[in-house]
Amino acid sequence: MAVHDDCKLKFQELKAKRSYRFIVFKIQEQQVVVEKLGDPSESYEDMASFPADECRYAVYDFDFTTDENCQKSKIFFIAWSPDTSKVRMKMVYASSKDRFKRELDGIQVDMQATDPSEMSLDLVKARAI
Template sequence: MRVKQKCLSSFMEMKWKKVSRYVVYKIDEKTREVMVDKVGVVGEGYDGLAAALPADDCRYAVFNFDFLSCDNCQAIREA
């Protein structure tokens, strides 16, 4: 299974540059490659990610979510 370079660059842009809220990946069965299916804009929340996932096919996703730490500080994590 090969992973397209765009998969890594999309993830790194989401993680470090905060240019997107989530990245959805899919596997192309013909080429046996992992590729980017959708990228969510910064303002989208979890509902946007859920709507981006098809009901009848498998997808893999990473999502930046905001939360308050135990010190009451705003934080973002990739999941």
């Protein structure tokens, strides 16, 4: 599975410059491409509205405050693979996930979701700490 250069470039901009809050990726014509870029002012909910019957990858830059009142940030990788998506699509996403993730240097938390409840903001907060 090829990874479009734009995927790595936009991820570096998210990581280094904080140009984006999130990036949603999809597989199109045998390569991973950027589908949507989230402005730094956008919320987790803006990113998490994935198609109900299609797989996606996403990275999300999550800002939070620790119990010691320190501002921190973690980059989440989310693999969205709903039960209602086609078996072939789920297989393609599952088989290319690790290779794609290796292309994005700096992922701190990995999440897999088949249902919106498995990637709720509360779960993200719990995994960040």
